[in-house]
Amino acid sequence: MTAVAERVVASAAETFARRHRFRWYEALPWLVAVAGYFAFPDYLALGSQILATILFALSVDLVLGYGGIITLGQAAFFGAGAYTAGLLAAHGMGAPVIGLLIAAVAAALVGLISGVVVLRTHGLTQLMMTLMVAVMLHEAANKANTVTGGADGLQGMEVGPVFGLFHFDLYGNTAYFYCLAALFICWFVMRRIVHSPFGRSLTGIRENEARMHAIGSPVFRRRLVAYTISAAMAGVSGALVAQTTQFVATDALGFERSGNVLIMLLLGGIGRLYGAFIGVPLYMIAQDRFAAIDPVYWYFWIGLLLVLMVTFARGGVLGIVDRVGAVLRRRR
Amino acid sequence: MTEAAASAALETRGLCKSFGALAVANSIDFRLARGARHALIGPNGAGKTSFVNLVTGALQPNDGRILLDGADITPLSQAQRVKRGIVRTFQITTLFRGLTVLENVTLAVSERLGSGGDIHRPAGSRRHIIDEAYALLERLGLHDDALRPVKELAYGRQRLVEIAVALGLSPKVLLLDEPAAGVPSSESGTIVDTIERLPTDIALLIIEHDMDLVFRLARWITVLVAGQILVEGAPQAIAADARVRQVYLGERAHA
Amino acid sequence: MSEILSAAVSIGFFGLAFAMVLYLISVGLSVTMGLMGFVNLAHGVFAMFGGYAVTTLMNSYGMPFWASLICAVVIVAMLSVAFERVLYRRLYGGDELDQVLLTIGLVFMSVAVAKYFWGPLAQLFQPPSELRGQVDLGFREFPAYRSFLIICGAVLVTGLWLALDRTRFGAKIRAAVDNLRMAQAVGINTSGLFTVTFALGSGLAALGGGLGAELLPIYPGYATDYLVYFLIVVSVGGLGSIRGPFLAALLLGIADTAFKYLLPEIGSFFIYALTLVLLMWRPRGLIGPS
Numbered sequence: 001m002t003a004v005a006e007r008v009v010a011s012a013a014e015t016f017a018r019r020h021r022f023r024w025y026e027a028l029p030w031l032v033a034v035a036g037y038f039a040f041p042d043y044l045a046l047g048s049q050i051l052a053t054i055l056f057a058l059s060v061d062l063v064l065g066y067g068g069i070i071t072l073g074q075a076a077f078f079g080a081g082a083y084t085a086g087l088l089a090a091h092g093m094g095a096p097v098i099g100l101l102i103a104a105v106a107a108a109l110v111g112l113i114s115g116v117v118v119l120r121t122h123g124l125t126q127l128m129m130t131l132m133v134a135v136m137l138h139e140a141a142n143k144a145n146t147v148t149g150g151a152d153g154l155q156g157m158e159v160g161p162v163f164g165l166f167h168f169d170l171y172g173n174t175a176y177f178y179c180l181a182a183l184f185i186c187w188f189v190m191r192r193i194v195h196s197p198f199g200r201s202l203t204g205i206r207e208n209e210a211r212m213h214a215i216g217s218p219v220f221r222r223r224l225v226a227y228t229i230s231a232a233m234a235g236v237s238g239a240l241v242a243q244t245t246q247f248v249a250t251d252a253l254g255f256e257r258s259g260n261v262l263i264m265l266l267l268g269g270i271g272r273l274y275g276a277f278i279g280v281p282l283y284m285i286a287q288d289r290f291a292a293i294d295p296v297y298w299y300f301w302i303g304l305l306l307v308l309m310v311t312f313a314r315g316g317v318l319g320i321v322d323r324v325g326a327v328l329r330r331r332r
Numbered sequence: 333m334t335e336a337a338a339s340a341a342l343e344t345r346g347l348c349k350s351f352g353a354l355a356v357a358n359s360i361d362f363r364l365a366r367g368a369r370h371a372l373i374g375p376n377g378a379g380k381t382s383f384v385n386l387v388t389g390a391l392q393p394n395d396g397r398i399l400l401d402g403a404d405i406t407p408l409s410q411a412q413r414v415k416r417g418i419v420r421t422f423q424i425t426t427l428f429r430g431l432t433v434l435e436n437v438t439l440a441v442s443e444r445l446g447s448g449g450d451i452h453r454p455a456g457s458r459r460h461i462i463d464e465a466y467a468l469l470e471r472l473g474l475h476d477d478a479l480r481p482v483k484e485l486a487y488g489r490q491r492l493v494e495i496a497v498a499l500g501l502s503p504k505v506l507l508l509d510e511p512a513a514g515v516p517s518s519e520s521g522t523i524v525d526t527i528e529r530l531p532t533d534i535a536l537l538i539i540e541h542d543m544d545l546v547f548r549l550a551r552w553i554t555v556l557v558a559g560q561i562l563v564e565g566a567p568q569a570i571a572a573d574a575r576v577r578q579v580y581l582g583e584r585a586h587a
Numbered sequence: 588m589s590e591i592l593s594a595a596v597s598i599g600f601f602g603l604a605f606a607m608v609l610y611l612i613s614v615g616l617s618v619t620m621g622l623m624g625f626v627n628l629a630h631g632v633f634a635m636f637g638g639y640a641v642t643t644l645m646n647s648y649g650m651p652f653w654a655s656l657i658c659a660v661v662i663v664a665m666l667s668v669a670f671e672r673v674l675y676r677r678l679y680g681g682d683e684l685d686q687v688l689l690t691i692g693l694v695f696m697s698v699a700v701a702k703y704f705w706g707p708l709a710q711l712f713q714p715p716s717e718l719r720g721q722v723d724l725g726f727r728e729f730p731a732y733r734s735f736l737i738i739c740g741a742v743l744v745t746g747l748w749l750a751l752d753r754t755r756f757g758a759k760i761r762a763a764v765d766n767l768r769m770a771q772a773v774g775i776n777t778s779g780l781f782t783v784t785f786a787l788g789s790g791l792a793a794l795g796g797g798l799g800a801e802l803l804p805i806y807p808g809y810a811t812d813y814l815v816y817f818l819i820v821v822s823v824g825g826l827g828s829i830r831g832p833f834l835a836a837l838l839l840g841i842a843d844t845a846f847k848y849l850l851p852e853i854g855s856f857f858i859y860a861l862t863l864v865l866l867m868w869r870p871r872g873l874i875g876p877s
Contacts, residue, residue: 009459009466012434012479070684117863121870123683124626128822129866135815136859143852197442198451204439207428213390214426215440215501216414217448225451255811259691266688300699306692307674310685 029277033180044172045244050284051179052240055186057265057276059233064262065271066194067226068206069119070127072258073134074234076114079253081107081235083141086154086248094160096168100182100239107235108228110137115227119220131255138253153249157242168244175244182240186233193229194273202226206271263306269318278317340399341366341535342387342418342505347396349386349559356382357393358559364505368535371550373543375579379559380539381423384507388420389413400505415444417504421494423513423539429483433474433493436482437465440500465500472496472526488519495526506530508538512545524548547571555579596727598845604733606840607740608802610833611795613820614747615788621764621827623679623781629690630792631810631817632697637663637793638805639701642710652715659797660790667789671782679781694810701807709804736798743794744833751829760784764827819862825872834873 036047056078063069081103088099110133118129141148149155161167166174193199205212205219212219242248251257260283268279283302291298313320342364349357356379364370374380385391387398389410397406400416408416428436442448442461456462469475472492477485482493491511498506511527512520520542527549530536540546546553547567554564555576563573570576616630640659644650650658670693678686713719714732721728751757763770763777771777796805803813819839824832842861846854865873 009462012432012456012462012466064684070687072687117867121866124620124826125822125866125870125872127626127683127687128818129863131815131818132859132863132866136856136863139856139859143856192454193451195454196451197447197453197455198449200435200439200455201443201448203431204428207430208426210390210422211426211428211497213410214388214414214420214422215443215497216411217439217443218409218411222449225449255814259695262688262691270684296699296702298699299695300703303692303695303697303699306688306695310689310692311674311677314685 026274029274030180030184037176041171044176046284046288048172048175048179048244049241050281051176051183052237052244053261053264053284054276054280055179055183055240056234056237057261057268057280058187058190058273059230059237060261060265061270061273061276062190062193062230062233063227064265065275066199066202066206067223067230068202068209069130069223069227071130072127072255072262073130073132074230074261075253075255075257076130076134076137077107077111077231077234078238078241078257079134079137079141079248079250080110080231080238082238082242082248082252083148083154084235085239086157086242087147089157089159089243089246090154092158094158095164096159096162096178096243099159099243100236103235103239103242104232105235107238108232110235111228111231112224115224115231119223119227131258134253134255134258138250138255141250141253148248148250151250153247157246157248159243159246168246172244179240179244182236186236190229190233191273198222198225263302265316266306266309267316269316272318275316275318282317339366339402340364341368341401342537343399343402344387345397345399347383347386347398348394349382349391350394355559357386357396359396360556360559360561362554362561364535364537365552366535367532368537369549369551370536371538371540371546371553372556373540373546373553374556374562377558378556380556381509382559383556384420384509384539387507388418414501417502418507419498419501419503419505420507421498421509421511423509425487425490425494425514427482427490427493427497430481432479432481433485433496434462434465434469434478436493437468437496437500438462440497441465441468444501468496468499472499473522486519488515488522491515491523492526495523499530503534505535505537508536510540510542511538512540512542520545593727594848598841598848600729600737601733602841602844603837604736604740604840605802605844606833606836607736607744608795608799609816609820609840610836611740611743611798612792613795613817613824613832613836614829615785615791616817617821617824617826617828617832618760618764619781619785619788620821622760622767622784623675625675625679626683626686627675627690628687628814628818629693629697629810630788631814632693633663633667633789634792634796634799634803634813634817635697635701635805635809636666637796638800638803638809639705639710640793641797642712642800642805643705645713646711652718656794656797660793663793664786664790668782668786671785675785676781694814697810698807701809705807707807709806710800712800712805714801732801736802739798743791747791748829756783815859819858821872823862823865823872825869825874828872828874831872831874 033051037044040047060071060074063071084103084106085099088102093099114133118126118133121129142150159168162174162178168174201212201217201222204217205222209219238252264279264283265275266279267283268275268277287298309316315322340363344360344362347357347360360383372380372383382391386393389408393406397404399405400418405413405416428439438461439448441464445461447458466475466478469478472495474489474492474496477489482490485493495511508527512523515523524545538546538549550567552564553567553570555562555570557579562575562579563570612634616627619625619627637659640662641655644655644658645652674689678689718732718735720731722731722734751760759770759775759780763775763780767777816839820832820835823838824835839858843854843858846857
């Protein structure tokens, strides 16, 4: 190999490597999260919800942003995790971390089984199937109200202390760090996944599915793996919410939840790993401020925002940051 | 039939496919010899691309068998067939447009080596994959563009990347679906040169409209009309064949 | 035996009436999705506003039933043209995700708008006096309004099918669904065709929403809560098809009625499961576009 070639290959390897090397700004969300704990001690409950929902949005980003699968039914997995954790806690198995793990497995199973069906189809049919899976579970939870408590919620959850040491306190201190730790671990795993050859092949499938088939990639299997991992993450998110609020109701499986998380992700930026960290807090803090005043207006403005973003600001907040950055670079 | 009669790299027997009343493949018996330089021609709608899709597994036949080196591969998936060495390029450039040229080829190479699904290690941590992909780009004269996204390349260069991605899969049988389609004639020479220089252990099937290109590259030609093989033979024989002339003149009269 | 027969007749009758409403609302969605490839989750919004227009005109302004229906169709069709021109048009042929998000946004806005103007409760709907009570068909009595729905639906469906088969406009739509580029190549003004078809589909939805206000009550959650029904009709029927959704609407209408009647505990669950199975069996719907 010539010296020039050596240099190009080295630089290509460097480009690949750079993608998964940690950068300074990746510490920001975590610094903000810890700072938030000290700055807003009265809002820890909201904080925990935000952290758990970021995880939910991350799970959508994996299937949608990286896998290119449009899903209207991600709440199916959130709900599966939430009910698993809830039912365990209601039946005397309140150890939170174990509950979290079992919830992840249960949601992954739902993802795997439904994925086998859903991922064989495309376009509107696929969209419909994701929706069908969620409404089926929603309906099942509704009708099985002797077990689930239906829309009024599951009764009698008793969540034990984390690792037998840290009790969930009234102020939400434990809940906050519990959610933060779970989010950090899941984020770390997901970050590794998207930068692995598997993650690149997902990007390949999203960019051009026909070509992935033609280079001998088992497209269906790759998508199924991604779908299952994403379901597990959504399940953990649901379990976090169930355990920290000690409450699950059928709205955990509802269409609004699947729709809202798409909006939050769009707000931050889809397929970027950090969109969830920006979109979810923005949405949820705004919701906390404005929806309290009038939930009806809230839906109007969020709908309008969505319409405007799709029409004018594709790529969300991070997309805007990118574009401004590009303009500044050109100026220089 | 001398060339085709030698041991076949690829063979189809009684291959049939229809969409409703439209038969795109009507009992096709086809042989592609080892190391062949074989062209498949025919008027629009003759079923050429469908034939490629059947052979690569993008379509499942209604009837008939496909053999690779004598082994039946009909039930195998597209991915499994690629692993066995049946590789195609597309008539309309089908690449990962947002990724760099090098990464397009790297994806193919790592898929061939079975590490495309690795989830536990970062992409790019296996240098030999990148080395191989880059060496391939050098061979095709694409190395200067290695780190540019495909979508920034001229169309003729993109056609070459198609071929590079296919070569990254170490094909035994390479199906080139109109390799020079849409490329200005000033650039198509490079593509023809590249195809001419391909290693002789690859059996080539070129699907083409451009007769100049066919006669330059092919040593054996099969003419497909309405899902059936009309005639096959050496280029001179095909050029002289009255039926073939009629089909092509007929088509021009329609157009 | 006669009890079973009577139950079957009831299910068939109510199911048919429901199917007609579902079809009227959904057929426009099927055509616009097939024609423009646009995933429009906000189609139910047009049906809902049709329903609000009819009930408001009748209840608050004392307008006769028939006149309110016509007004509702015209208002919604005109409104839909504005939506199509300003919002939908720019996403044709674009990313499905953008279409999904845009239309979810519209659905959310519709919920808020409906609640703001009409409050959270379902609208009162009173059929006109001539359509109240029962009609006697000799062997049995049937509710007059449902009978009217069936007849009205049958007439509209026949008219619609004939129009698509026989008129120039219908031929253009069929050509464009079949092969958009070819249709453009032979000089069909597809941009105008899109707008007119969209308006027509939305107008029909408004009609379905108004006529069906008794079966699918008009309230702010209309566009989200019934969305699943409309999507089932369209996806099971086959995108771009006119007859497919009718078959799907019949299936859904009758199955839904039957389950609610016989197995109210698990009815909807079975409907959704059935839809999944049908979609697995025929991912492109029962009857794909020609």
